Amino acid sequence: MKMNDLIHIRRAFHQIPELGFNEFKTQQLLLDTISNMEQTRLQIKTWKTAVFVRVEGRQDYTIAYRADMDGLPITEETGYSFASKHEGAMHACGHDFHMTIALGLLDHFASHEPECHLLFIFQPAEEGPGGAKPIIEADVLGAWQPDEIYALHIDPNLPVGSIATKPGLLFANTSELFIDFQGKGGHAAYPHTANDMVVACAHFVTQVQTVVARNIDPLDSAVVTLGVIAGGTKQNVIAATARLEGTIRTLSMASMEVVKSRLEAIAAGIEASFACKIAIDYGSNYCEVYNDPELAEAFAAFSKTRKGITFVEAEEAMTGEDFGYFLKQYPGVMFWLGVDSPYGLHDSRLQPSEEAIGIAIEHMVAFLSAKKPR
Numbered sequence: 001m002k003m004n005d006l007i008h009i010r011r012a013f014h015q016i017p018e019l020g021f022n023e024f025k026t027q028q029l030l031l032d033t034i035s036n037m038e039q040t041r042l043q044i045k046t047w048k049t050a051v052f053v054r055v056e057g058r059q060d061y062t063i064a065y066r067a068d069m070d071g072l073p074i075t076e077e078t079g080y081s082f083a084s085k086h087e088g089a090m091h092a093c094g095h096d097f098h099m100t101i102a103l104g105l106l107d108h109f110a111s112h113e114p115e116c117h118l119l120f121i122f123q124p125a126e127e128g129p130g131g132a133k134p135i136i137e138a139d140v141l142g143a144w145q146p147d148e149i150y151a152l153h154i155d156p157n158l159p160v161g162s163i164a165t166k167p168g169l170l171f172a173n174t175s176e177l178f179i180d181f182q183g184k185g186g187h188a189a190y191p192h193t194a195n196d197m198v199v200a201c202a203h204f205v206t207q208v209q210t211v212v213a214r215n216i217d218p219l220d221s222a223v224v225t226l227g228v229i230a231g232g233t234k235q236n237v238i239a240a241t242a243r244l245e246g247t248i249r250t251l252s253m254a255s256m257e258v259v260k261s262r263l264e265a266i267a268a269g270i271e272a273s274f275a276c277k278i279a280i281d282y283g284s285n286y287c288e289v290y291n292d293p294e295l296a297e298a299f300a301a302f303s304k305t306r307k308g309i310t311f312v313e314a315e316e317a318m319t320g321e322d323f324g325y326f327l328k329q330y331p332g333v334m335f336w337l338g339v340d341s342p343y344g345l346h347d348s349r350l351q352p353s354e355e356a357i358g359i360a361i362e363h364m365v366a367f368l369s370a371k372k373p374r
């Protein structure tokens with residue numbers, strides 16, 4: 001595929017962002033694009049909105065490459081001529097880039113026999129409810145079990161031409177957080193007859209601030225962020241309900257358990273002191289992204305030899321990624337690809353540089369061509 005075709009495909013994906021497990025048009029566009037490639041070495045399988053493509057190689061060793069497919073419920077503000085046509089949805093996390101790069105790689109190896117078998121995984125629902133875990137649990141890959149797995153994520157903070165990763169922990173454990181308060185409403189002038197959930201909620205929010213500060217080892221970081229607070233219906237009515245939404249991020253599974261048990265203890269205390277009911281729902285949980293140390297070192301060493309690539313030693317980040325579930329199952333590496341955007345991931349103005357698409361394809365074609373079984 002020529003660079004122009006790839007840019008065209010990226011822009012086509014960009015116009016049809018779809019949310020988790022609703023990537024129907026996206027799946028069709030993937031299948032249509034793949035059907036125009038050399039077919040002799042390819043085997044294609046779909047599951048829900050996912051697409052899997054196996055490329056027969058010379059050696060009986062399988063290397064998987066994963067690209068996520070979903071967009072976000074964000075209204076685009078890039079001003080692009082090829083902006084999202086799906087109102088209220090946007091590819092604001094670069095998954096349009098991820099798919100395009102994977103297609104570029106796939107196209108190359110469809111017409112150039114790879115050394116090892118390759119398995120391209122186009123995975124739905126990364127942003128939620130999570131697509132990697134169900135693919136593994138349903139054993140969708142069956143006989144196509146990878147020996148190694150790779151994936152990239154665009155990084156708006158890095159200049160084009162840079163690649164960053166590190167051995168071991170790359171991304172944190174994450175959990176969503178939804179907390180519902182149920183009390184008794186009433187007239188604003190008769191507080192003694194009601195049970196005010198705005199006040200209970202305010203106490204909860206304040207107490208939660210001590211969890212990270214007082215319960216987590218300072219050398220083992222955690223984050224508890226409550227991003228949404230909602231409650232009540234009218235200025236002169238005591239609120240019968242309130243709701244908080246947030247996220248938990250930790251570097252270790254043990255800290256995740258500590259945070260959750262502290263939140264539950266605080267909730268029990270507020271329930272007792274305000275005579276209300278509090279329900280905590282953790283929504284989707286993503287486990288940490290842990291790079292196989294040996295493979296990450298090898299990938300870094302290879303990257304450092306490549307002209308035009310600046311290799312950067314990545315730092316651990318508190319972002320979440322469901323690629324972590326694949327890395328629990330198969331050794332592999334996730335890395336950042338510099339795309340130099342003034343606006344970050346999940347920003348309605350994210351503008352990754354399309355120049356990075358060709359750079360990533362060239363880099364991974366070289367890497368996968370040189371790759372030998374361990």
Ligand SMILES: [Zn+2]
Pocket residue numbers: 093127345346
């Ligand atoms: Zn994202």
Ligand SMILES: [Zn+2]
Pocket residue numbers: 093094095126153
């Ligand atoms: Zn993403």
